[in-house]
Amino acid sequence: MRATVIVTLKPTVLDPQGITIHRSLASLGLTDVTDVRQGKIFHVQLKDGKREQVERLAKEVLTNPVIEEYRIIWE
Amino acid sequence: MKFGVVIFPGSNCEHDCFYVIESVLGKPVEYIWHQDTSVKGFDAVILPGGFAYGDYLRTGALAKFSPVMNAIADFAQKGGLVFGICNGFQILTEAGLLPGALLRNVGLKYVCRFEYLRTETTDTPFTNLLTRGQLLRIPIGHGDGNFFADADALKRIEDNGQVVFRYVDAAGQITRDANPNGSLNNIAGIVNEQRNVLGMMPHPDRSSEEILGSADGKLIFQSMVNALVTQ
Numbered sequence: 345m346r347a348t349v350i351v352t353l354k355p356t357v358l359d360p361q362g363i364t365i366h367r368s369l370a371s372l373g374l375t376d377v378t379d380v381r382q383g384k385i386f387h388v389q390l391k392d393g394k395r396e397q398v399e400r401l402a403k404e405v406l407t408n409p410v411i412e413e414y415r416i417i418w419e
Numbered sequence: 420m421k422f423g424v425v426i427f428p429g430s431n432c433e434h435d436c437f438y439v440i441e442s443v444l445g446k447p448v449e450y451i452w453h454q455d456t457s458v459k460g461f462d463a464v465i466l467p468g469g470f471a472y473g474d475y476l477r478t479g480a481l482a483k484f485s486p487v488m489n490a491i492a493d494f495a496q497k498g499g500l501v502f503g504i505c506n507g508f509q510i511l512t513e514a515g516l517l518p519g520a521l522l523r524n525v526g527l528k529y530v531c532r533f534e535y536l537r538t539e540t541t542d543t544p545f546t547n548l549l550t551r552g553q554l555l556r557i558p559i560g561h562g563d564g565n566f567f568a569d570a571d572a573l574k575r576i577e578d579n580g581q582v583v584f585r586y587v588d589a590a591g592q593i594t595r596d597a598n599p600n601g602s603l604n605n606i607a608g609i610v611n612e613q614r615n616v617l618g619m620m621p622h623p624d625r626s627s628e629e630i631l632g633s634a635d636g637k638l639i640f641q642s643m644v645n646a647l648v649t650q
Contacts, residue, residue, distance in 0.1 A: 408477055410568065
């Protein structure tokens with residue numbers, strides 16, 4: 345099976361890259377986009393029934409809990 | 420007394436640190452390979468600057484899984500001196516040996532220049548030869564040096580006097596312009612609660628001889644020697 349792990353900065357953490365992306369949208373005239381937050385996405389292949397290993401991967405490796413949070417989409 | 424300088428794949432300041440200890444201070448020093456599982460025989464361990472594991476995933480994120488980090492965590496737990504410089508600081512926060520995290524610089528640029536640091540505490544094995552408020556001129560060189568901790572963690576760090584250095588202007592004032600990366604409270608370096616683990620983004624290893632533009636960094640290494648001699 346396959347899992348997708350999405351890692352983003354916590355809402356309370358400043359995201360200078362997202363801010364810069366958002367600012368650049370004005371020059372495209374995309375003025376209705378009110379915020380952009382950037383993050384990372386990981387595609388993980390795993391043996392069936394080994395979900396807890398992906399949970400650990402997401403929690404202990406892919407995310408720094410001081411600044412980031414994650415969610416897993418199972419496919 | 421023996422210093423150790425850890426080499427991770429991608430470290431690039433290990434020679435600078437080794438040179439300062441051996442040639443500037445004249446003290447024994449050896450390299451420690453990141454695959455080593457022991458730091459037995461060392462009195463102080465330095466995690467140098469660079470780009471361990473290419474900064475893949477996050478700065479310092481993969482270095483924390485190197486075998487030597489377990490040994491360094493035990494060493495720190497027992498009171499051994501651990502000093503992380505730049506990427507070494509990032510590794511120590513990722514490994515949980517220091518609180519907080521280092522985010523991308525607010526300006527998004529890699530910043531490489533001399534900064535003024537104000538000494539906030541002399542009650543550490545790394546600053547015992549300094550005076551409170553003393554200004555040090557030490558260079559930075561990083562893209563991810565923006566110190567962050569959540570409000571509770573930041574309060575604990577401040578209340579415990581764990582902030583060792585702050586970025587200030589030439590007059591010693593904490594200003595926004597003197598902050599090169601957006602660090603909360605202009606924090607440039609902190610110690611753990613036990614005060615035996617220091618992490619800082621600026622490079623004392625690049626400023627321990629006058630020929631490099633400043634010898635202020637030497638005072639930090641000399642403080643470590645002083646702490647080891649007097650302990």
